[in-house]
Amino acid sequence: MSLHLSERTTGAEPAAARLRKPSWRDPRLLLGILLVLGSVASVVALVDAADRTTEVYAAKRDIPPGTSLTAEDLLVVPVRLGNAEEFYFPVAAGLPRDAVAGAVLREGELVARSALVHPDALDRKPVGLRVEDPLPASTDAGSRVDIWAAMPNAVNGFDEPRQLIEAAEISEMAVTESALGTTRSTELLVLVEDADLPLLLSALSNQAKITVVHNPSPGS
Structure with missing residues (x-):
C-alpha cells in the first residue's frame, strides 16, 4: 500500500513542475515583453510622424520652366508629409542655389525636389x-x-x-x-x-x- 502511494506522489511531481508560474528571470518572458514594447514604440513613432507638420515651399503663381526661383515666387506652407517628406524641400534647409523650374509649376503646387534642376540640365x-x-x-x-x-x-x-x-x-x-x-x-x-x-x-x-x-x- 505504501509503495502504491509513493508511485502516485512521484508521478505527480512533473505535472506540478509544468504548472509552476514563470519567473521574471525566464528569458522567454523577457523576450515577449521586449517584443510588446518594441511594437508599442513603433506605433507611437508612426502616429507622431503622421501628426508632425513640416514647412515646405509652394508656388505662389504659375511658374514657367527655366524660371529661377526667388522668395517672391514661393509660399511657405505647413503640411503633413509623413514618409513623403524626403521628396520636398523643407524651408529650414532652403532651396539649392541657381535652381530653376524644370517643368511648369502650378499655383499652389508643392515644390518637389524633382521639379527643380540646374540650368545646365535643361x-x-x-x-x-x-x-x-x-x-x-x-x-x-x-x-x-x-x-x-x-x-x-x-x-x-x-x-x-x-x-x-x-x-x-x-x-x-x-x-x-x-x-x-x-x-x-x-x-x-x-x-x-x-x-x-x-x-x-x-x-x-x-x-x-x-x-x-x-x-x-x-x-x-
Whole structure:
C-alpha cells in the first residue's frame, strides 16, 4: 500500500513542475515583453510622424520652366508629409542655389525636389511663336502642342505643311487682339529640345507658315 502511494506522489511531481508560474528571470518572458514594447514604440513613432507638420515651399503663381526661383515666387506652407517628406524641400534647409523650374509649376503646387534642376540640365529652350488660328480654350502653360510648318512656294503660295515637332510643351501663352478686335493672335513660348531647334529656326527664318495643334497626350 505504501509503495502504491509513493508511485502516485512521484508521478505527480512533473505535472506540478509544468504548472509552476514563470519567473521574471525566464528569458522567454523577457523576450515577449521586449517584443510588446518594441511594437508599442513603433506605433507611437508612426502616429507622431503622421501628426508632425513640416514647412515646405509652394508656388505662389504659375511658374514657367527655366524660371529661377526667388522668395517672391514661393509660399511657405505647413503640411503633413509623413514618409513623403524626403521628396520636398523643407524651408529650414532652403532651396539649392541657381535652381530653376524644370517643368511648369502650378499655383499652389508643392515644390518637389524633382521639379527643380540646374540650368545646365535643361535640354529644352523657349522659342517664341505667333499663331493666328485659335487654340482650344483648355490650352494653357504646360499644355502640349504639335508644331507644323508650310514653307513658302512661289507657285502655290505655300507647300504642304509637315510636322516639325510633336508634343512640345508651352511655357507661356498670351492672347492679343487688335485695337478694333478684328484680328486675334496667340503668342506662345514653346520649349524645344536642342535636337529640334535647327529645323524650327530654319522654318521661321524662311517665313514659313507655322501652325500649332493642341496635342491631348498624357503629358499635356
